[in-house]
Structures are given as C-alpha cells and as structure tokens.
Amino acid sequence: MRLPSIMFCIFLLLFVNASHAQQCGSQAGGAVCAAGNCCSQYGYCGNTAEYCSPSSGCQSQCWSSGAGAPPPPATPTAPSAGGxxxxxxxxxxxxxxxxKYRDDTRCHAPGFYTYDAFIAAAKSFGDFGTTGDSDTIKREIAAFLGQTSHETGGWDTAPDGRYAWGYCFLRENTLDSYCNVTQAWSCAPGQKYFGRGPIQISYNYNYGPAGQALGYDLISNPDLVATDSTVSFKTALWFWMTPQGAKPSCHDVMTGKWTPS
Structure with missing residues (x-):
C-alpha cells in the first residue's frame, strides 16, 4: 500500500493550499505566531527545537537561551472538541x-463513502488529524485521503485521469479468498478476505486484529467493511494508525514521530 508521490502532492495541494506560505517573522511582515508558537528562521510556526531554538535561527517567541529544558508545548491550534x-x-x-467522482454512477460505491462516516470514524482515533502543528495535521489528513484514494481509484482512461476518481471502488475486483492458514487468525467457513473499504484491507491476519481492536467480528463477517460506512473507515484508520510488524505506522511517519535510523 505505497503512496505514489503524485497522489500525495495532488491532495496536499488541494487541502493545504496556502498553508505553505510563510506565516511569521521577516518573511510575513513581522507577524507573530498564534497560540505562543515559535517562528522559525524560515518564517513558519511550530513548537519544536527547529522552530524555537535560538541556535536554529528562531525569530520570535523563542526558547530562552541556555534554558535547561523547553517550556511545555503551546496549546494546539487544531480543533479537539470530542477528541x-x-x-x-x-x-x-x-x-x-x-x-468529486466517488458518487458517480460509473463507480461501484455511490453513496457509501460519506463525509459523515469519515468524521465519525476519526473520532475513534483521537490522535488522527490532531497531532502536531497545523501543517502537520493537514499533511496527515491529506496523506490519508491520498493513500486511500490510490487504493480505491479509477482507471487510466477515466475523465480527468485515474487520480481524480478516489473512493470509486468498494470491493477488490478479484474477490479471492486471501486466507493464510499459517497465520494465527483462522478463516471462517465460506468467508473471503479480499480487499474492502478505503484502505482495501485484505487477508484474515488483518481482518482479525482490526475487528478485535474495533469490537467487531470481522473474521466471521468481513463484508461488514463493505456494508457499514463507518466501520469501513474505521478499518482504514486502524491500519493507518497501527504499526505493522517491524514497520512504523503511517501516522507516526506522517507526523514525524518516526524517522529513518
């Protein structure tokens, strides 16, 4: 489930739009960051050392020189009501x-991938879209929508190109069983674990842990991912937020909690 750079760029540009313009300091007419955030030498707001340390060129609301430890982070500017x-x-x-094409009649899931279901599912993952500064928050949401659009996107000859058709597909076309009998999670008789939903979750060894974490028996009823919109988004967010084996979670990568060693 690799995110092509073009998908990420398209969604980041659509969503973040003007957020990459300098926000503070000499690059923005002497503006000061909101919520007590520091202004970096490049004119961006944040609350980590690269923004706040005088040695990094902080322009305003910086950490005190020689301070033994940074002050508590400023109150996040992103909405957090309800968690x-x-x-x-x-x-x-x-x-x-x-x-814009997800409800087109040429798609397989018109009316399924709703905004309300996405927002409701996100409330089950308090750190999704709320971690870091404003740019980080927008970058994560854009990356999630870009990745899931890649998983569910259109076809090469589609109007406006395949990348404009995110959330067009609901179930994988092949409908294979995807049952790995060597894994800890047994397969239920008659059930198939092909890709479903925004992240196209596949295999019994993903349906099982996802269902366990979310409180659903997805081993016995994997098609719940393709019939309940909120559950469908929850499985995608579970995959996004959960480290897989030795790999970090997508959330940790996009929010900077993990960096390559």
Missing part, C-alpha cells in the same frame, strides 16, 4: 472537492 473530531480541519466541501 479526534476533525470536522473543524476538513470541511464537507473540501472533502467533496477532493473526491
């Missing part, structure tokens, strides 16, 4: 613009 509520970060109109 994991990202409706104040991404509006329904922006969501619709990003995924």
């Amino acid at each position: 994991g509520d990202i409706s104040g970060v991404i509006s329904q109109s922006v969501f619709n613009d990003m995924l």
Whole structure:
C-alpha cells in the first residue's frame, strides 16, 4: 500500500493550499505566531527545537537561551472538541472537492463513502488529524485521503485521469479468498478476505486484529467493511494508525514521530 508521490502532492495541494506560505517573522511582515508558537528562521510556526531554538535561527517567541529544558508545548491550534473530531480541519466541501467522482454512477460505491462516516470514524482515533502543528495535521489528513484514494481509484482512461476518481471502488475486483492458514487468525467457513473499504484491507491476519481492536467480528463477517460506512473507515484508520510488524505506522511517519535510523 505505497503512496505514489503524485497522489500525495495532488491532495496536499488541494487541502493545504496556502498553508505553505510563510506565516511569521521577516518573511510575513513581522507577524507573530498564534497560540505562543515559535517562528522559525524560515518564517513558519511550530513548537519544536527547529522552530524555537535560538541556535536554529528562531525569530520570535523563542526558547530562552541556555534554558535547561523547553517550556511545555503551546496549546494546539487544531480543533479537539470530542477528541479526534476533525470536522473543524476538513470541511464537507473540501472533502467533496477532493473526491468529486466517488458518487458517480460509473463507480461501484455511490453513496457509501460519506463525509459523515469519515468524521465519525476519526473520532475513534483521537490522535488522527490532531497531532502536531497545523501543517502537520493537514499533511496527515491529506496523506490519508491520498493513500486511500490510490487504493480505491479509477482507471487510466477515466475523465480527468485515474487520480481524480478516489473512493470509486468498494470491493477488490478479484474477490479471492486471501486466507493464510499459517497465520494465527483462522478463516471462517465460506468467508473471503479480499480487499474492502478505503484502505482495501485484505487477508484474515488483518481482518482479525482490526475487528478485535474495533469490537467487531470481522473474521466471521468481513463484508461488514463493505456494508457499514463507518466501520469501513474505521478499518482504514486502524491500519493507518497501527504499526505493522517491524514497520512504523503511517501516522507516526506522517507526523514525524518516526524517522529513518
């Protein structure tokens, strides 16, 4: 489930839009960052050493020189009501613009991938779309929508190109069993574990842990991922937020909690 760079760039440009313009300091007419955040030497707001340390060129609201430890981080500027509520970060109109063909009758899931289901599912993952500064928050949501659009996107000859058709598909076309009998999670009789939902979750060894974490028996009823919109988004967010084996989670990578060694 690798994110092509073009998908990430398209969604980041659509969503973040002007957020990459300098926000503070000499690059922005002497503006000061909101919520006590520091202004980096490059004119961006944040609360980590690269923004706040005088040795890194911090321009305003910097950490004191020689301080033994940085002050507590500033209050996050992103909405946090309800924990994991990202409706104040991404509006329904922006969501619709990003995924403008998802309800097209040429797609396999018109009416399934709704904004309300996405927002409701995100509330089950309090750190998704709420971690870091404003740019980091937007980058993570854009990356998630870009990745899931790649997984469910259109075809090469589609109007506006395949990358404009995110969330067009609901189930994998092949409908193979995807049962790995060597794994700890047994397969239920008659059930198949082909790709379903925004992340196209596949194999019994993903359906089992996802269902366990979310409180659903997805081994016995994997098609719940293709019949309940909120559950479908929850499985995608579970995969996004959960480290897989020796690999870090997508969330940790996109928010900078993990960096290559």
